[in-house]
Amino acid sequence: MSSVLPNLKKIYRTPLSDLIRLRLTNRLDWRAAISQSELPVDVQHTITNVVAQTGLWRSEKASVADELISHFKDGNDSGLTYENLLNTFGDASVASRLIRRAKQRNRSMASKIAKAFGWTTLAALISIVLFWFYFRSLKANPTVNYLATITESVRTADDDDKAWPLYRDAWIKHRFCSAKEQGAYYQVLNNDLGRTCSPTDDKWDEAVTWVESRKDLLDAFRSGADRPLLGIELQSKIEDYSDIDQQALHPDWHDRKPATKEAPTTAETVVGDSTESEEFVGGTVIGTLMQHIQMIRVAAQMFQIDTQIAIEQKDSQRALINIQTTAALANQITDTNFIVTHLVSENVAQQAFEQIELVLTQSPELLTDDQLNTLQATATKYQLDLASGFETYKVSIRDIVQQIYTDNGDGDGQITQYGLAVMSGLTSGDDKKNTTAFLYNLMRSSRKSTIDAIDELVEIAKKEYAKPKYEKLLSEEEMLQTVINKSGVNQALIRQFAPQVLSFQSAKWQSEARRNSVLIAIAAEQYRRNNGKFPSAAEQLKNGFIRSFPTDPMNGKELKYDLHEGKPRIYSVGWNGDDDGGKLIFDNHGRPLAFGYGSVPVFAEGDWILWPTPAWTE
Amino acid sequence: MKLEREMMRGAGPTAVMHLLVDGEMYGYELIETLAKKSKGIFTLGQSTLYPMLYNLESKGLVASKERKGENGRKRRYYRLTAKGKKKLESDRQQWASLVEGMGALGITRDRSDVSRPISDWNLGGATA
Numbered sequence: 001m002s003s004v005l006p007n008l009k010k011i012y013r014t015p016l017s018d019l020i021r022l023r024l025t026n027r028l029d030w031r032a033a034i035s036q037s038e039l040p041v042d043v044q045h046t047i048t049n050v051v052a053q054t055g056l057w058r059s060e061k062a063s064v065a066d067e068l069i070s071h072f073k074d075g076n077d078s079g080l081t082y083e084n085l086l087n088t089f090g091d092a093s094v095a096s097r098l099i100r101r102a103k104q105r106n107r108s109m110a111s112k113i114a115k116a117f118g119w120t121t122l123a124a125l126i127s128i129v130l131f132w133f134y135f136r137s138l139k140a141n142p143t144v145n146y147l148a149t150i151t152e153s154v155r156t157a158d159d160d161d162k163a164w165p166l167y168r169d170a171w172i173k174h175r176f177c178s179a180k181e182q183g184a185y186y187q188v189l190n191n192d193l194g195r196t197c198s199p200t201d202d203k204w205d206e207a208v209t210w211v212e213s214r215k216d217l218l219d220a221f222r223s224g225a226d227r228p229l230l231g232i233e234l235q236s237k238i239e240d241y242s243d244i245d246q247q248a249l250h251p252d253w254h255d256r257k258p259a260t261k262e263a264p265t266t267a268e269t270v271v272g273d274s275t276e277s278e279e280f281v282g283g284t285v286i287g288t289l290m291q292h293i294q295m296i297r298v299a300a301q302m303f304q305i306d307t308q309i310a311i312e313q314k315d316s317q318r319a320l321i322n323i324q325t326t327a328a329l330a331n332q333i334t335d336t337n338f339i340v341t342h343l344v345s346e347n348v349a350q351q352a353f354e355q356i357e358l359v360l361t362q363s364p365e366l367l368t369d370d371q372l373n374t375l376q377a378t379a380t381k382y383q384l385d386l387a388s389g390f391e392t393y394k395v396s397i398r399d400i401v402q403q404i405y406t407d408n409g410d411g412d413g414q415i416t417q418y419g420l421a422v423m424s425g426l427t428s429g430d431d432k433k434n435t436t437a438f439l440y441n442l443m444r445s446s447r448k449s450t451i452d453a454i455d456e457l458v459e460i461a462k463k464e465y466a467k468p469k470y471e472k473l474l475s476e477e478e479m480l481q482t483v484i485n486k487s488g489v490n491q492a493l494i495r496q497f498a499p500q501v502l503s504f505q506s507a508k509w510q511s512e513a514r515r516n517s518v519l520i521a522i523a524a525e526q527y528r529r530n531n532g533k534f535p536s537a538a539e540q541l542k543n544g545f546i547r548s549f550p551t552d553p554m555n556g557k558e559l560k561y562d563l564h565e566g567k568p569r570i571y572s573v574g575w576n577g578d579d580d581g582g583k584l585i586f587d588n589h590g591r592p593l594a595f596g597y598g599s600v601p602v603f604a605e606g607d608w609i610l611w612p613t614p615a616w617t618e
Numbered sequence: 619m620k621l622e623r624e625m626m627r628g629a630g631p632t633a634v635m636h637l638l639v640d641g642e643m644y645g646y647e648l649i650e651t652l653a654k655k656s657k658g659i660f661t662l663g664q665s666t667l668y669p670m671l672y673n674l675e676s677k678g679l680v681a682s683k684e685r686k687g688e689n690g691r692k693r694r695y696y697r698l699t700a701k702g703k704k705k706l707e708s709d710r711q712q713w714a715s716l717v718e719g720m721g722a723l724g725i726t727r728d729r730s731d732v733s734r735p736i737s738d739w740n741l742g743g744a745t746a
Contacts, residue, residue, distance in 0.1 A: 064668070066684070067645055067693075070645070070691055070694075071645045071668075074644070074645075074693070077689075078650060088661075088663050088664070089664045090664060092665070094665055095664065095665030098666075102669045102670075102672030103672050103676075105672075106676035
């Protein structure tokens with residue numbers, strides 16, 4: 001070790017040109033050169049001072065030192081004393097300064113560029129550090145409880161309009177929302193194809209037993225069917241629910257010991273893959289806890305099974321009430337106007353329509369004429385109102401913005417470090433691949449410009465949503481580009497929260513088409529009861545059985561009606577807009593489709609059979 | 619008589635370049651020769667000479683090379699470059715014009731005049 005160190009020093013003090021020739025010359029050790037010069041100590045001291053103060057590179061110092069050493073020696077050789085030479089040397093510090101300047105001027109262009117680059121880099125680093133400290137100091141200051149504004153209509157509604165108090169006890173008794181029960185429901189109520197069990201399924205008997213053992217749960221739903229609102233005061237944190245609502249909606253969490261009640265576990269399942277994003281959604285509008293809407297869907301499946309039982313037992317009143325209750329649930333869950341509740345509502349309504357189909361196709365005589373009219377009124381009443389969910393959507397985005405941006409009091413501000421962490425956690429896909437660009441995009445947009453851009457995007461989305469399929473529609477990318485080009489704000493944030501208009505449009509068209517097919521089928525049944533046979537063409541229904549024949553969302557013309565094997569068949573012309581004579585179309589898994597938007601290749605041949613629902617087989 | 623610093627700053631580089639016309643020289647040799655040839659008027663201290671040489675080198679007017687002298691001592695020798703020669707020629711003309719102008723003003727005169735009373739100097743018509 002002791003021999004290694006001097007050699008390392010020698011390497012350090014040897015010019016590169018010598019090292020390349022494998023010579024350890026130690027030439028750059030200018031202090032050694034001075035001390036070995038045999039000059040008087042005070043002369044050595046002066047030279048050392050001058051050289052040291054120049055602050056030049058090691059090689060430059062060595063050169064200056066050598067020159068000064070030889071200078072003093074030459075002067076002495078010519079007869080002058082060292083004292084004399086020192087007296088005429090001049091000011092050492094001035095000499096150092098002048099030598100430094102002159103030597104620096106003498107440096108190569110490359111070294112000057114390197115120096116400028118070094119200083120620039122240093123300045124940039126300092127700026128970044130300063131900016132980082134400044135950025136860390138930015139804090140959001142959320143002041144508006146947007147969830148409260150969304151749920152205000154529910155909170156202030158008359159208690160008699162709320163169905164939830166009538167449902168709640170049964171939910172608690174059956175632990176309807178517990179994870180264990182939820183898993184069991186999905187297992188028992190669905191067949192192998194993922195559809196609600198029917199008598200042809202092996203699991204049918206088990207499903208029937210299951211539903212009948214929960215008769216009081218179904219009765220609770222039936223008792224609240226005439227109430228317009230569900231009436232749950234939604235929260236984004238479990239602990240904010242009342243104790244009784246916790247028991248009903250989060251029984252697992254409620255039954256935990258107090259010490260184990262940590263942050264809401266639901267946040268982890270909503271969105272996000274960073275600690276910040278998980279914590280974030282737990283306290284925001286987008287983190288609003290809505291497990292109950294899944295259970296309403298389960299309830300709709302239970303009613304479908306119970307309606308099948310009612311048909312077998314020829315219990316028309318029970319079948320009718322089941323359908324009405326299912327339709328009521330579809331309406332009730334939209335009381336807080338979230339887009340997701342409208343989407344689930346549409347799904348629940350489909351279960352109601354399916355029950356109508358079961359009754360009319362399996363037991364056409366089951367319902368009385370009055371009951372059939374009631375059914376018609378129920379189906380007519382349901383209309384997917386996803387457009388109103390866009391306003392709640394805007395509010396949700398405002399809530400996110402207020403939690404990740406600072407607030408200057410005038411509605412403007414800039415994104416915080418916490419906000420960036422949240423957005424990084426929430427984002428995925430292409431944005432995730434280029435984190436730097438993603439963060440840059442976020443940081444260059446102010447709070448106000450972000451809100452304005454999102455508002456504008458939502459307005460465009462609303463207009464697009466309202467259009468029928470056969471009109472020229474903007475793609476989601478075109479909508480985004482319209483706003484991004486106009487506002488110049490962060491693409492990342494807008495892309496993150498852009499409404500998925502295409503899937504909303506799909507839900508709307510599907511809902512309209514299916515509901516309209518049900519209305520036509522009911523009218524056809526009414527015609528049959530009056531005329532002894534089904535109408536052979538749509539024209540026959542227009543004479544007193546249906547006010548205006550419903551249109552096909554795919555082409556704006558009337559839905560197709562004909563008799564197939566003696567029974568009414570109603571279909572949409574599908575993607576290609578052409579009447580293919582009721583030819584079935586299949587999805588990517590080879591299953592026949594009632595409505596195939598998004599599931600089949602664009603412009604695929606064939607029609608979408610809306611009534612009767614094509615049977616699925618393995 | 620020694621030149622003041624500002625005067626030296628203007629005249630020094632030209633004087634140094636002039637000395638190098640005849641061949642390369644090292645630092646102390648320049649100081650010694652300059653003082654000798656200028657009869658003590660150009661007396662450069664080391665703190666002036668070496669920065670001046672480095673400046674001339676940075677401008678490409680002189681070039682240097684380190685080698686051992688006759689007595690075996692390692693020295694840095696300076697020589698005039700082609701660019702330096704051109705610059706020297708230009709400086710000479712300017713100095714000639716300056717001396718001529720100064721002479722015309724009566725500021726510079728024959729050194730023999732210096733021993734006479736200033737009232738006898740030819741000051742270009744001005745009366746003492």
